[in-house]
Amino acid sequence: MHHDLATGWTVRLVTGEAPDDLASRLDAVPAEVPGVVHTDLLAAGLITDPFVDDAEASLRWIGESDWEYRTSFDWSDTGDTRVDLVAEGLDTVAHVELNGVTVARTVNQHRSYRLPVAELLRPGCNDIVITFRSPYAYAREQEDLLGKRPHSYENPFNAMRKAACNFGWDWGPDLASVGIWKPIGIHSWSGARIAAVRPLVDVIDGVPTVTVHVDVEWADTEPAAGAELAVEVAGQTALVALGPGQTSASTTIDAPGAALWWPRGYGEQTRHELDVRLLSETGDELSHWTRRIGFRSVEIDVAPDEQGSAFRIIVNGEDVYIRGANWIPDDVFFPRITRDTLQKSITDALESNMNMLRVWGGGIYESEDFYDLCDENGILVWQDFLLACAAYAEDDALWSEFEAEAVEAVTRLTAHPSLVVWNGGNENIWGYIDWNWRSQLGAMTWGEGYYIDLFPRIVRQLAPNTPYSEGSPFSFSRYVHPNDDAHGTMHIWDVWNRVDYTHYRDYRPRFVSEFGFQGPPAWSTLEYAVHDEPRDPFGPNMLVHQKADDGNGKLQRGLGEHLPQPDSYEDWHWTMQLNQARAVAYGIEHFRSLFPLNRGSIVWQLNDCWPVVSWAAVDSMRHRKPLWHALRRVYADRLLTIQPREGALVAVLHNDAAEALSTTVTLTRRSLLGEILAQERMPVEVDARSATVITVPASIASVADSSAEFAAVIADSGERAFWYFAEDPALLLQSDAVAASATEVPGGYAVRVEARSLVKDLTVLADKVDAGARAQDGLLTLLPGEVAEIRVQARPGLEPAAFTDPRVLRSANDLCDPRNA
Missing domain, CATH: 2.60.120.260 (Galactose-binding domain-like)
Known part of the structure; x- marks a missing residue:
């Protein structure tokens, strides 16, 4: 009881x-x-x-x-x-x-x-x-x-x-x-109780199987009678006798014909009820444990190859290209995190086309609700052990605590098919190698024993079917730098901290488990949290909500030549949000263009825990920043991107869908006002889970006036990519390029826009009208003559025209129109 x-x-x-x-x-x-x-x-x-x-x-x-x-x-x-x-x-x-x-x-x-x-x-x-x-x-x-x-x-x-x-x-x-x-x-209890259940699933020669380990605790130190375990899953039942005082038992159950659990985009997320009952010798139920499990196999290929060594996540024998985000606790005050709040954040991941969340090592082992929602929705989970950006003592007292928490966490989480990676910690091995720790540590321990001994031993003992990585980043060799882009996983943080985001193209990463770029939260989120008078990016209260070292300075420098320096607080807000979105999209498009060399990326970060200028795609008030809309595009099953290669341009179509694609692409060079200056069409065939490279003809890639022309590749199947021969401040963009109107419709408002000339990154900052308003689409690039409708979810009774106000309906054009300089 x-x-x-x-x-x-x-x-x-x-x-x-x-x-x-x-x-x-x-x-x-x-x-x-x-x-x-x-x-x-x-x-x-x-x-x-x-x-x-x-x-x-x-x-x-x-x-x-x-x-x-x-x-x-x-x-x-x-x-x-x-x-x-x-x-x-x-x-x-x-x-x-x-x-x-x-x-x-x-x-x-x-x-x-x-x-x-x-x-x-x-x-x-x-x-x-x-x-x-x-x-x-x-x-x-x-x-x-x-x-x-x-x-x-x-x-x-x-x-x-x-x-x-x-x-x-x-x-x-x-x-x-x-x-x-x-x-x-x-x-209060008597007899015996089920202390823990560890279901270890696998698929062996095509047959789903589970080995169920059960730990039992007895109420009496010397029980007189034994007990029996009844284990049932997928229509199969096994009975296991326990002698008096026996504290553990296991049984293996094959479930031929049982449907497998798949990551989203690869199949259904079928789960089966695993029911474990502990019965007395007279048949009375002493304890009961039940959980839904999924049958799946998982492995990580880190084998050396001609280009370094891989990092491929393989589920049920299928390579899974990872489109993910790092996850931090969803609130500063953890008890306020509920299943409902988690559902909203995981929906943000799902609707931006993600298939993995990495639970980062500076936070917490999340609740059952978190992992259950990931199971339910096919979101893979990479789980860090909870160490981050520091050296850790290996003294007995701390070691014993690490051991106890790791045993408990691994035991608790083995039931979840979504959990496919255990990771030793965040940036600690990298820190030891690169961050001048060794001179500070001398002979002191720094945590290596956890990564190479304790944690892998616990995973081998308790969850041997789940892969383990010593750390992130990690190259899976003691003789290779842990953050080498040719090996294993890497973090890219020189972009943001020191260099322009175009330097993403300096890397050919096998797998990127951290990278990102900052931007402010939604306007209404800042207005709730920051009240400097006058409003100022460098105001004292704003800087309380900017925790990165010289963060706002890096934001300004990070504009490079991509966007002009803003001359008002509102322009600062929009410019920095836009630059964040572009920087991250730039990186992901490059990574995906390297497929199959590159096998995925995990952006820093999906969520925020309070109102802050940060790397998040969704702020703490659940406003989807422009970055979120960029991620939805570049994490789509099919991505078309234009990339420079050896002095030329290529279009890469990465088809990460389960179906092959047969389409025709139209390649054009156009004026900003819409005139087609050169055009070619060609058929394209792309296998499922594959990519193809299209050489952009010289007639399209050669420019007569870089300030007034751009290239576009548009597939009949809907994918689009653009290439600009100059940065936005050098383009002859027009701030009056959009004719817009808005009407109230059921559930909100419809904003209709028509482009008179090229419009880049059109976005409705709906929360400027009302803090509860949310625009369903953002960062739209419209060709001259194109029409789009952006739906806004908002309460009734607002003035529709407010959504077309120039403070609300923003684009790169209104920042870069040379007439506004």
Whole structure:
């Protein structure tokens, strides 16, 4: 029987320097469980919104303080042999007392705890008190104890087992919190219980199979009787006898004819109910576990070849070209993340044509809801172990915590067919090689033992059918630089940090697991969070919401010759959003043009956790930035792109669809006003999961006036690509190139646009009209004479013409029209 302890909690300040006007009001604040202290104080009206202006710094005292959570609950003896206090997640350094007796001291946010408490419970009222240490103070204390090791940013997050990004990152605030962040309750039971189930699926000689490992815990130390496991899946049943006190058993079940689970775009996401029951010798059910599983095989090919060494993800024998994004926690305050919020973010991934999310190592092991939604929708999951951008001690105390959390995470997540990669950590091996760590570390350990010993050993033991990578980036050889583009996985961060985005073409990467470019969030998101007067990209409150080192300076320099420097705040906002979208699209088009050498990319990043200028495609208020619209285009099943090759131009059509493509392409050179200056048509055949290269004829690739002409390749099947012989500021773009009108329609508004001349990257910034408005399309390039309709989802009663206002209906034209200079 489970007794949920979700109600009646209060939180109080134990030690810390609260503001004078708050100190007397922090004795018994109502607390929500699951929750964290920041959200409790916010709900009680005791602090301002941590996301607005410079509130982040003013709330530092919360994380520097110790806090006590307390509740009382009634208990009556159930007659069961065992009674456990089950805490699914405590954040982080906690002292747990039941009726005045210490039952646990915890130091790991990424673990759960099951604590026997039968002897401490009393009939009637019982008290539970959980006191949390300041995470900042504990991290500093542990760093002094373990030795100072390199880490990113200010706080020594690498000295404790708490989500690294909770201490601040270059896209996240420094709002380290404490609290009971996952459910907590009392579990009473007798006989035996199923402690864990690990279903290891595979497809062997075409036959779906699963080996089900079951761990059992017994209530009595010396049970007199045995038990039986009944395992059922896909119409097949197996019975396994357990002797008295036997703590584990396994059985293998073949399921011939059972449908396989496939990534999206490759087949159906069929799942089968796996039902495991633990029965007493008399047939009574002692414990029950059920979960939907999917039959699939997965492997990663990293074999050397003539061009380096590969990184190919293979599911059910099929190569999967990866179109993915890195995933960070969906909110700064993790208990606010729900299945509904996760569904919205995963829908953002699905509708931008992604097929993989990489759960990054500076965050958390996500909830069952996250992985279940990925299973359901065919989104592959690359799962980092939780280490990022730092050197980590390998002392016994920290090692044992890493081991415990890794065993728990791998055991919990083996049931999910979407999880296809376990990865040792983020940028730590690269950091050791390239970031001057060795001179700082001397003889101190730095985490290598986790990547080459502990984690691969746990994966081999508990999830041997899931591939493991030592790190990201990684070249799968001790004798090759870990970020070599010819081998394995690579991160590309000189673009954004130092060089223009055209340098993406300097690389021929086998697989890119991180790259990206910054841009501001939606206008309404900034207006909610930033209130500098006057509005200014370099205003003090804006810079609170720009966490990257010299981020706004890099944004300005990153414009290069691509777009003009903006001369107003609103133009800054649109220019930087547009440049972000173009930079990332430029990289992905180059990567895909290299297929089959390149096998995918994982952009940094899909989502945001608060209102911030960042690399995200979707901001924290769930506005899809122009980058999202760019990703939807370049991550489409079929991408047509024009690329320079050896002094000429080629058009590459990458067909990552399950069907072959037979089409005809029209190649033209045109004036910006629409005159066709040269044209050719040719048939094109592209096999499924393949690519073809079309040489652009000299008549199309040669230009008479680079400021007034462009090239286009348009397939009868709908794919389009454009090539410009000059950067936008040098083009004779016209800001009045669009005739636009808007009408109210069911569910929102329809914006009709007609191009008088070439229009580049036409976008409706709908949230400028109303914060709840969302445009369904963006970054449209229209040829002269073309007409398009952009649907806007918004509440009724708005003025339709507001969506065609020049502040709202934007394009590259209105930034670059030479008449506006």
